[in-house]
Amino acid sequence: MNTTRERLIAHCRAYPALQIQDLFKYLFQSALGCEHAVSSLSAAVARIEAEGVAAERTPQAVEPLDGEYSRVPLGLLSPATLGRIFLLSAKAEANGTDRLADKLQAAKELVAEGLLPFSPEAFDDAAAKWAAEGYPALHHSDTFRETYHPAYRVIAHAFIPFFPLFKELDERLAHGAVTLAVEGGSAAGKSTLSHLLTTLYDCAVIPMDDFFLRPEQRTPARLAEIGGNIDRERFADEVLGSLNAGTPIRYRPFDCGSMTLGDTVTVPQKRLTVVEGVYATHPAFGKYYDLSLFLDITPERQKERITKRNSPLLAKRFFEEWIPMETAYFEATGIRERCDIRIGVDG
Numbered sequence: 001m002n003t004t005r006e007r008l009i010a011h012c013r014a015y016p017a018l019q020i021q022d023l024f025k026y027l028f029q030s031a032l033g034c035e036h037a038v039s040s041l042s043a044a045v046a047r048i049e050a051e052g053v054a055a056e057r058t059p060q061a062v063e064p065l066d067g068e069y070s071r072v073p074l075g076l077l078s079p080a081t082l083g084r085i086f087l088l089s090a091k092a093e094a095n096g097t098d099r100l101a102d103k104l105q106a107a108k109e110l111v112a113e114g115l116l117p118f119s120p121e122a123f124d125d126a127a128a129k130w131a132a133e134g135y136p137a138l139h140h141s142d143t144f145r146e147t148y149h150p151a152y153r154v155i156a157h158a159f160i161p162f163f164p165l166f167k168e169l170d171e172r173l174a175h176g177a178v179t180l181a182v183e184g185g186s187a188a189g190k191s192t193l194s195h196l197l198t199t200l201y202d203c204a205v206i207p208m209d210d211f212f213l214r215p216e217q218r219t220p221a222r223l224a225e226i227g228g229n230i231d232r233e234r235f236a237d238e239v240l241g242s243l244n245a246g247t248p249i250r251y252r253p254f255d256c257g258s259m260t261l262g263d264t265v266t267v268p269q270k271r272l273t274v275v276e277g278v279y280a281t282h283p284a285f286g287k288y289y290d291l292s293l294f295l296d297i298t299p300e301r302q303k304e305r306i307t308k309r310n311s312p313l314l315a316k317r318f319f320e321e322w323i324p325m326e327t328a329y330f331e332a333t334g335i336r337e338r339c340d341i342r343i344g345v346d347g
Contacts, residue, residue, distance in 0.1 A: 004106045005115075007066040012116050015148060019141040020118055020126045023107060028137060030067035031093065031100035034154035036137045038090040045083035048074055051151050060152060062160060066103060070160055071152040077163065078170040082153060084200050085166075089156040100135055161343050162193065165293055168341065169201065172290065173271055179243055179288065182276040183335055184295030185326050186318055187305035188345050193295065194276040201272045208277025210253035211235045214260065226332045229325050230279040240288050243273065278326050283333055294339035301345065 011026055012018060038044060051074055060073035069089070074082065093099075104127055110116045111123045130136075140150055172178045180197075182190045194205045211231045213222065222228045231254075238251035248268045252261040267273075281292050297305075306318045330336060 004066050004103050008107055008110055009115055017147040018144050021138050021141050022144045025138045027103045029154050030065040032096040033069045035090040038087055041087050044086050045079050048079040048083055068157050069154050070157055072155045074151045077166050081166055081170055081200055085155055085159050086153045165341055177271045178290045180274045181280040181289040181292040183281050185297055186323055187302050188295035188297040190276045190295055194274050197274055203272035203274050204267050204270045205274045208280050212254045227279050227282045227329045232284055243288055281335055292339040293341045294336050295343055295345055297345040
């Protein structure tokens, strides 16, 4: 369902006991998200922990709202992770009040047409009062709470596709350190996801871009190899041994500007260490990771992103050189299927 009218009808059918204020709450969250409900990370986590018992008693599914947010049940992720995502979801919504007024008008029209289960007079009076007060945030009605036991947080849609990964990480990190490989094609969002993971888990990140071939290594024979576009030998020598041993990782990152190796960097391993980039899970490396993820992106979305981010000359190299090599590597090695988790990229 794509339109506000369709979503409102579906919401009322899903919750036949909801009251007018519950529908207003749905509209408010759809237009304005959760900014009003966030004070601090510690407070957000504490409240999630306090409400966790209700979430365990009444399992719920992720419920998309009519906008850029979803209601996410409390028991889906650890309180710390959900609290951080909740905090990251809170942002000032430009024109949010205008969108709320538009959604409220759509609801009024549905009520007048007899398509929502409310008296037109009662609904119009409640809507006028709410507008006069400046559309404040509302609680669920007693009837709604007693009937449905809501236990959720409003989260931005953009985080939802990655919940399978967050859930797996929460479970594994509860029992010890984790090494994660993030694979996927160019522009699939590997670096963006890794940056998010540093915010959620305070992890260490090692980019495969730091292991591009030096000019003298880029022979026709090497570039013809499956996965030959990366310095596998140096990565294995400088990273994998330390990764397996849990010791600090020291290596010299490749500098695209000078086409040489830079100064040695030291990456202390943390409870979560992430290796991100194409070729991160090349079969030649063996089993060094506790968990692996493949980010899928459609050719259309990939082309759109690469064209937007790069000059025409650099984009041409992506399409004619690097992406064909990645595609050959993915198909020859079955990396998509071999990774533990596979997530499609839509946005």
